[in-house]
Amino acid sequence: MSPPETGPAERPSVESSADRIRVLYVDEPEHGDRVESYLEGADGRFEVSTATDSSEARTRLAERDVDCVVSDDRLPGESGVEFLRRVREDYPELPFVLFAGNGSEAVASEAIAAGVTDYLPRDGADDRYAVLAERVRDAVERYRTEQAAAATERWLRRGCERVTDGFLVLNRSWAVQFVNGAGAAQLGVARDAVVGQRLWDAVPELRGTPVEDALRSAATSVDPTTVETDCGPLDGWYTVTAYPDADGLSVFLRDTTERKRRERELEATRERYEGLVEAFPNGGVFLFDEDCRFTAAGGVDLTRVGLSEEHLLGRRPSEVFPPENAALLESAYEAALDGERRSFEDSFIGRYYHVQTFPIRDSDGDIVSGMAVAQNITDRKEREERLRRQNERLETFARFVSHDLRNPLSVLQGALYLAEETGEPQHFDRCQSAVERMEQLIDGLLAMATDGEEADMSVAAVSLADCTRNCWQTLDTAGATLVADTDLTVEANYVRFRQLLENLLQNALDHGRTASNGDGAVTVTVGALDDGSGFFVADDGPGVADDIRGEAFDLGRSSVEDGTGLGLAIGKQIVEDHGWDIRVTESADGGARFEVSGVTVVE
Structure with a gap:
């Protein structure tokens, strides 16, 4: 067994198997054989090797692990x-163990x-070998226990040195038994100078501070005691x-000066934004922390959408908003905490918002929080939507004009x-009737294009047969026959109904004239539906194929070569x-039949 050094070099013998006790016996061969035979026969855990002189013994110690040396008091040389x-x-x-023969x-x-x-x-009672075995067992067990304890203590000391918090152990007389490097630095003392001294003597500045009060309170309690204080002697904020x-106190000192500074800056930042948060006039303002949890919220729109600051504080967007809103918000919040500004639009409970998210930094430029500003743009979005719909209608009306004026212009x-x-x-x-019809169409279409969805849709009683015959007069009906034997009267806007x-009549003429006879x-x-719910316009032309009726x-859909595809639309x-x-x-007759139902019929 090689000579041990301090620390881990001692561990081979400390970690020997508990089932073996390796003994090196040094003496004359005849005595060595006797000890080996007895010990191994008395206890199966013993493994005995022998050496006849000190030189051989020291070689054996260097070569193998040995738990105990047993030697005679007289050796060669x-x-x-x-x-x-x-x-x-x-x-x-x-x-x-000295097993002395003399x-x-x-x-x-x-x-x-x-x-x-x-x-x-060695000489004496007959049970001397049994006593030897017992003494060796006790010595090895005690050695192993002490070495294990020492190894554990070294491990604990190394662990205590690695932690960034200060750590010290005080006995019941307040003497410092141990202090790690961080603790010595925080207390402003040298480790060698403070160990063994009473804490109050080594660091007299602690007397009369909240630290002393906490330590004395803990000394008379069975529960841990914690205090966070601005400790002048330690030059900063500490959590102690x-x-x-039973032996005293284990004390941890955590320097929280930087955290407290950041907290104060964050509070100052929060106060700066508090007025804006509470009184934001057209939307909402939100502050959130590093976990995307709301720390402040305000604005007139909160109550309008059923929210409050109390409901938001401490929660993430995913705990408050629907999934589709929460996913967008949390992504933007996380980006803000990474230093990225974002701007986007979102909707919530029928309202539209322009949202901006950005980081809030402290005096060092570090990000300490995030902020989101949501401006209500519902009115603007509704105006844009109305304008979009109006533009679509204007575009459609332009096509309507070109289409609907074609018939009276042709006439x-x-x-x-x-x-x-x-x-x-x-x-x-006929010319005069066509001109009048064109004026009606132009007036009606211009009114619709100007008023959009609020165009005049006043209704009156309209005779289906009379209106149909008036329409027939404005169409090119050469070779065509109209059957309008009906007394149905409906409630409709006359201009639009005639259109x-x-x-429908022009569609019947255009498509009916494509019949195989080719003579037009x-x-x-035109007549009333059998169930009384409306009317129909039918022809005896080729009809509409099943696969294109939808x-x-x-x-733009037309089966006529020069058709515009606007009439039916x-x-x-x-x-x-x-x-x-x-x-x-x-x-x-196999042609096309257009049925209009849901009509209010005048009796």
């Missing part, structure tokens, strides 16, 4: 006590002075925690030609503006 002294030079704690009180006294663990005469036990052109050719008055009458009928002979029938009312819009429903199906 030197005495057992002299051998003991040599062993103690390299192994000061290793158990050493012992005396003088030898025993000399051995004790040299550091022997135990002394036992004392743990009492006007044809009537003018016939009037010039024949001079017959009825052609001029609807014209588009199409019959258009697209019949889409803008315009018609559907007029139907919906009245609160009615429209659908396309097949007529009795």
